[in-house]
Amino acid sequence: MWIVIICAGFAAGATPRNEIPIGPGLRALAAPRHLDIGAAVAIEPLAGDPRYRDALARDCSILTSENVMKFGPIHPEPDRYAFEAADALVAFAQQHGMRVRGHALVWHEQLAPWVTERQRTREEWQRLLHDHISAVVGHYKGRVYAWDVVNEAVAEDGTLRETPWLKGIGPDYLEMAFRWAHEADPDAKLFYNDYGESNERKQKAIHRLLRDLLKKGAPIHGAGLQMHMDVDSHPRPSAVARAITRLHRLGLEVHVTEMDVAVPEPFTDRRLGEQAELYRKMMRTCLDTKGCTAFITWGISDRYSWIPAFRRGWGAALPLDAEFQAKPGYRAIRDALSR
Ligand code: 9MR
Numbered sequence: 001m002w003i004v005i006i007c008a009g010f011a012a013g014a015t016p017r018n019e020i021p022i023g024p025g026l027r028a029l030a031a032p033r034h035l036d037i038g039a040a041v042a043i044e045p046l047a048g049d050p051r052y053r054d055a056l057a058r059d060c061s062i063l064t065s066e067n068v069m070k071f072g073p074i075h076p077e078p079d080r081y082a083f084e085a086a087d088a089l090v091a092f093a094q095q096h097g098m099r100v101r102g103h104a105l106v107w108h109e110q111l112a113p114w115v116t117e118r119q120r121t122r123e124e125w126q127r128l129l130h131d132h133i134s135a136v137v138g139h140y141k142g143r144v145y146a147w148d149v150v151n152e153a154v155a156e157d158g159t160l161r162e163t164p165w166l167k168g169i170g171p172d173y174l175e176m177a178f179r180w181a182h183e184a185d186p187d188a189k190l191f192y193n194d195y196g197e198s199n200e201r202k203q204k205a206i207h208r209l210l211r212d213l214l215k216k217g218a219p220i221h222g223a224g225l226q227m228h229m230d231v232d233s234h235p236r237p238s239a240v241a242r243a244i245t246r247l248h249r250l251g252l253e254v255h256v257t258e259m260d261v262a263v264p265e266p267f268t269d270r271r272l273g274e275q276a277e278l279y280r281k282m283m284r285t286c287l288d289t290k291g292c293t294a295f296i297t298w299g300i301s302d303r304y305s306w307i308p309a310f311r312r313g314w315g316a317a318l319p320l321d322a323e324f325q326a327k328p329g330y331r332a333i334r335d336a337l338s339r
Pocket of ligand 1: 066067109110151226258306
């Protein structure tokens with residue numbers, strides 16, 4: 001009996017709950033709003049999962065490399081660069097007419113062991129960073145649209161974070177990194193990227209840092225707001241709008257670079273509804289606030305999200321579920337774009 005009813009449903013053309021209706025993907029809806037929309041991409045599913053590739057092709061006009069362009073993966077030994085994985089990502093983006101955000105040239109995590117395991121003079125640190133940036137940005141010249149040149153350099157209290165780069169070179173490392181990236185590809189848009197949108201003190205410190213760097217003539221074109229959040233702890237849309245406006249007044253573009261909204265188990269309809277409201281509000285904030293030119297989530301499907309491995313008991317953070325079906329969050333983004 002059940003089988004008959006279910007089959008009858010399909011025969012009558014009913015779509016299973018959550019299935020994405022046939023129609024324009026998010027990319028087509030974002031284009032007339034002059035907004036890039038996209039996702040961070042992991043290389044394994046890009047190579048092995050056609051559903052992942054199809055979802056990216058349907059919804060994204062811009063892709064960020066989740067891990068493969070970070071220092072450790074791309075420069076594993078002093079004299080060896082491993083560009084293959086990142087090249088495959090860039091080739092996929094080119095085939096689909098998508099832009100690429102390179103992430104991230106200067107960060108304190110995912111560094112190759114050879115970088116941190118030995119002492120160096122300031123000059124040696126400078127040479128190391130210069131050579132890394134020149135080689136990586138040079139390799140992708142004309143193919144990577146924007147780079148996160150420096151990632152997460154500001155601590156929670158607004159001071160510069162104690163990283164190997166700060167210790168090895170001093171606070172000038174930021175200006176140097178932007179200048180070297182610009183030399184290697186004068187057409188690439190260069191971004192500073194960080195998290196902590198609810199932390200007004202940190203936001204002000206980032207604003208001051210970028211203002212001072214711009215005053216010195218550093219080639220900085222944009223700022224990234226990562227926007228990792230969860231259903232219980234998230235910035236107010238007004239705080240996000242304020243941060244975007246403040247950065248835009250410096251002449252910078254703002255990208256939402258890594259948004260996801262973690263949900264605690266069990267992933268109930270109520271919680272997924274709260275998540276959808278956050279996606280809707282943040283997309284609206286980006287659309288309504290001058291300066292916000294890209295909206296990127298940190299992954300596209302819950303099947304390949306970083307959250308469960310890093311936060312036990314949390315997950316379901318992305319717009320598509322593990323079977324690539326649209327969640328309420330996907331529909332909320334689509335509605336905000338169609339408004
Ligand atoms: O999603 C990335 C995960 O696969 C890595 O293991 C992790 C290493 O720290 O980095 C994750 O991406 C981070 C990004 O590069 C910078 N902002 C925070 C992201 C989530 O941790």
